[in-house]
Amino acid sequence: MANKLYAMEQLTEEVAKDVAASPQEWMRFLNTASRLYKYTFPEQLLIYAQRPEATAVASMEIWNQKMYRWIKKGSKGIALIDNTSGPKTKLRYVFDVQDTYKVRNLGKDPQLWNLPVEGEQLVADYLQEQLSLEDIEGGLAESLHQAAKESMQEWLPDALEELRLDVTGTFLEELDEQNQEVEFRELMTNSVWYVFLNRCGWMHRNIWM
Known part of the structure; x- marks a missing residue:
């Protein structure tokens, strides 16, 4: 876990440099960030690095317990650095809606707002x-x-x-x-x-x- 955490810390730094390298790359990052505005900047960087096309991202618990959606077999979670839930920094994982499927008769679709x-x-x-x-x-x-x-x-x-x-x-x-x-x-x-x-x-x- 320590090696994985270190790898994510390094990835955050690398992606931060990459997105700052050109206006085009910065705008591509902003396209992802605009869909995931509830996440912090470091979290947005990691989501962009791992799943730039993500649209609605949440933990397995939220997908299961609030949205009644299961994670598809073989789906790979998006690793984020969590330094807010205890004395030790650790990784937590979130999944894009495309990694999930609805429980029959119960599953909900995330309501992605749009402005007509x-x-x-x-x-x-x-x-x-x-x-x-x-x-x-x-x-x-x-x-x-x-x-x-x-x-x-x-x-x-x-x-x-x-x-x-x-x-x-x-x-x-x-x-x-x-x-x-x-x-x-x-x-x-x-x-x-x-x-x-x-x-x-x-x-x-x-x-x-």
């Missing part, structure tokens, strides 16, 4: 009200952009502090702290915006500019 076109303006209006945004043009896309900016405010200082400890070998190393913040803020805002748009189905209905 006719609901876009309602969401845009709701975001403007909740975030106290001024009336803005651009509909859902621009409202989500503003929401992405707002979401950055709380955790950006801590993220920047960590970033500055690990910029060696990146283009940020050449920049002063002010410009590091500008570049990082823009990258993360656009990344969050992309995840929002993708999860709401906007990406499939419009051309990403």
Whole structure:
């Protein structure tokens, strides 16, 4: 188990470097992350590395006890690092819905929400009200952009502090702290915006500019 745990820790680091290597690879990762937004960033990295096409992921217990779905024979679990359920770090395993099948007369399908076109303006209006945004043009896309900016405010200082400890070998190393913040803020805002748009189905209905 220790060897497997170490392997997953190494995989997390490797995948983090891989997805940061190019805009295309980063966007491919974000496509997976947008479907699995309830998982942490390290967990999303491991899911992306092992099952990038995953859509609905849960533990065997949840599939069995809440959804009445059994795991298909021969299915391989997605290994995640668990450091929250006890003093020792360990691995836990989750399975994609494609690894399961319904118990006859009892099994449930996971309800994957989607946003129909006719609901876009309602969401845009709701975001403007909740975030106290001024009336803005651009509909859902621009409202989500503003929401992405707002979401950055709380955790950006801590993220920047960590970033500055690990910029060696990146283009940020050449920049002063002010410009590091500008570049990082823009990258993360656009990344969050992309995840929002993708999860709401906007990406499939419009051309990403």
